[in-house]
Amino acid sequence: MGGNEGTAPKRAALILAAERRCAERGLRLTRLRREVLEILLERGGPVKAYDLLEAMRDSGRPIPPATAYRTLGFLLEQGLVHRVNALNAYVACTGEHAGRRLFLLVCSVCRRTEEIDDPELYHSMLRRLNELGFSLAGGSVEVQGICPCCAPG
Ligand SMILES: [Zn+2]
Ligand SMILES: [Zn+2]
Incomplete structure (x- = not known):
């Protein structure tokens, strides 16, 4: 990554x-x-x-x-x-999101992370969670998966 x-x-x-x-x-x-x-x-x-x-x-x-x-x-x-x-x-932190919350992609193979600062995505998720009455814990939202470098060719 x-x-x-x-x-x-x-x-x-x-x-x-x-x-x-x-x-x-x-x-x-x-x-x-x-x-x-x-x-x-x-x-x-x-x-x-x-x-x-x-x-x-x-x-x-x-x-x-x-x-x-x-x-x-x-x-x-x-x-x-x-x-x-x-x-x-x-x-x-290597991003410039200045305190905005973000998504953190976590590769389960190489264990690298990548910051995804996408306020629009974040807010639509937040809206949906709100509708469900679910409140988000602090910190970034972690998404676990496999990064392009580790994905099988
Ligand atoms: Zn950051
Ligand atoms: Zn990886």
């Missing part, structure tokens, strides 16, 4: 945008928050908390799990990271 793979300049731009977004809200992208976001961006796909802890350890800055979850929680709140429930993992 490759939607999350960014080049180094693209990653740097996303970090800058994240810093700006935090500053606009009177918040700070601290060194730790930035490092965690960088790791997620570098991985270019969903990362489990365990792998994040390992990456921090490898980079010589080990952190306790509680700190990792707190940091991920901050990044989630700011919309800089999305949680992928299907994989019990986290993925850096």
Whole structure:
């Protein structure tokens, strides 16, 4: 799928945008928050908390799990990271949907994700759910399937 793979300049731009977004809200992208976001961006796909802890350890800055979850929680709140429930993992936001909710396509073969920001689709789904009296839980709507790269030829 490759939607999350960014080049180094693209990653740097996303970090800058994240810093700006935090500053606009009177918040700070601290060194730790930035490092965690960088790791997620570098991985270019969903990362489990365990792998994040390992990456921090490898980079010589080990952190306790509680700190990792707190940091991920901050990044989630700011919309800089999305949680992928299907994989019990986290993925850096690479889109420009600015807080709008989105669909997250999850490939069950390569475990990559792709953001689909389609407000029209989202709202028609929401309308239908409303009619059914069903309220949507927070976060993105995950669609599990097989991406074009993994689809049998
Ligand atoms: Zn996003
Ligand atoms: Zn795939």
